[in-house]
Amino acid sequence: MVPGIRTVEIPGGQAEVPVTKGALESGLRVVILKDVEAYRQGLLDHFLQLRSLLPLCSTPTSFRTAWDLRSQILSFHDAEAILSQGGQLIPHNSDSRLLQCIQQGVELSPQRRLVLAVRHSEGNYEDELNAMGQFKYQPPKDATGMLRYRWCEYLSESLGVPYVLLAVTWFEYKMSDDLKQVFVVTPAKIIECDSAKNDLNAQFSAPLRLQLITRTEANSTINLLLALSESNVEIEIRTELPDRLAREWSYERVNNSSKGRALKKWAQAAGRLCPHCGKQLIDIQLSHIAYGHIVSRNWCNAFTFLLDRVNHPDNLYLTCRSCNSRLGDSFPSKELRDSIVASGTVGDMIRGNEAEIREIS
Numbered sequence: 001m002v003p004g005i006r007t008v009e010i011p012g013g014q015a016e017v018p019v020t021k022g023a024l025e026s027g028l029r030v031v032i033l034k035d036v037e038a039y040r041q042g043l044l045d046h047f048l049q050l051r052s053l054l055p056l057c058s059t060p061t062s063f064r065t066a067w068d069l070r071s072q073i074l075s076f077h078d079a080e081a082i083l084s085q086g087g088q089l090i091p092h093n094s095d096s097r098l099l100q101c102i103q104q105g106v107e108l109s110p111q112r113r114l115v116l117a118v119r120h121s122e123g124n125y126e127d128e129l130n131a132m133g134q135f136k137y138q139p140p141k142d143a144t145g146m147l148r149y150r151w152c153e154y155l156s157e158s159l160g161v162p163y164v165l166l167a168v169t170w171f172e173y174k175m176s177d178d179l180k181q182v183f184v185v186t187p188a189k190i191i192e193c194d195s196a197k198n199d200l201n202a203q204f205s206a207p208l209r210l211q212l213i214t215r216t217e218a219n220s221t222i223n224l225l226l227a228l229s230e231s232n233v234e235i236e237i238r239t240e241l242p243d244r245l246a247r248e249w250s251y252e253r254v255n256n257s258s259k260g261r262a263l264k265k266w267a268q269a270a271g272r273l274c275p276h277c278g279k280q281l282i283d284i285q286l287s288h289i290a291y292g293h294i295v296s297r298n299w300c301n302a303f304t305f306l307l308d309r310v311n312h313p314d315n316l317y318l319t320c321r322s323c324n325s326r327l328g329d330s331f332p333s334k335e336l337r338d339s340i341v342a343s344g345t346v347g348d349m350i351r352g353n354e355a356e357i358r359e360i361s
């Protein structure tokens, strides 16, 4: 990081922010903690707090409606529109900083290391929410704030789990002399962390790029993060495949299809083995390589809650046809599990090598 003046966009113009060496150093002391265990605990506490706020959250669609009102005053009809799309109006609460009209845009975790929420109000920086529910959130006007944005992006990238925060907007809506404001809250995640890939120096004062997400997605993302912290888990935790990829590479779509053959060819070239007999897939004819189920179809039929997962790419692996029948309806032993993990589930292959696999036909 090169110290110097950063020019950032603010409502109605630009501001020059001096980023000195001293400011960066003191910023680092706020955002990052040398004690890794204490940092980890702080991170977990932060996301547990965030998760506890999810039941207050509205749907992305209703948040968009609230955003698009472009007014600080909410009419009864506006309120109806927000509610009918799965929104919730939460009255002002002087016990919660989130549910008060505070000028400061970014709300931090109690230890001030992480971003908990961003407040949007009419006339903010680049007041645009695109069709995908994506928006840019204004850069802060101090070095610590910039460092904190980049750190949250870095966490998102390096943990392989999107960084979740809350987006908040508020309106004047008179319910009584004491209750005059309502809030609409929705979860969002950090997207496109260019600073990690590109030049941190050039990107240092960039805005945060965010996308609105559903409560369900926020919840499963936070749960994944909490699971990652369980250091005694012997099984590798996988990030959830995006729905689109899970459908595209499900059993029905890969079994006996050109897509499935491309994946087999990729696995052959990549030197993958049959996890049962250890034979190189390259030494087996394509038609003799099968898509095996880790948890069998019969089990999933018997325990119907598994049914929507049976053909998921993470329940599938490549094996020789003759070995495929061997597992039957039993669960894989520890040894077999280890070799399936080593050669990868279909989901793992897609996670790490999507572009390469798509090039094969």
Ligand SMILES: [Zn+2]
Pocket: 274, 275, 276, 277, 278, 279, 319, 320, 322, 323
């Ligand atoms: Zn085999």
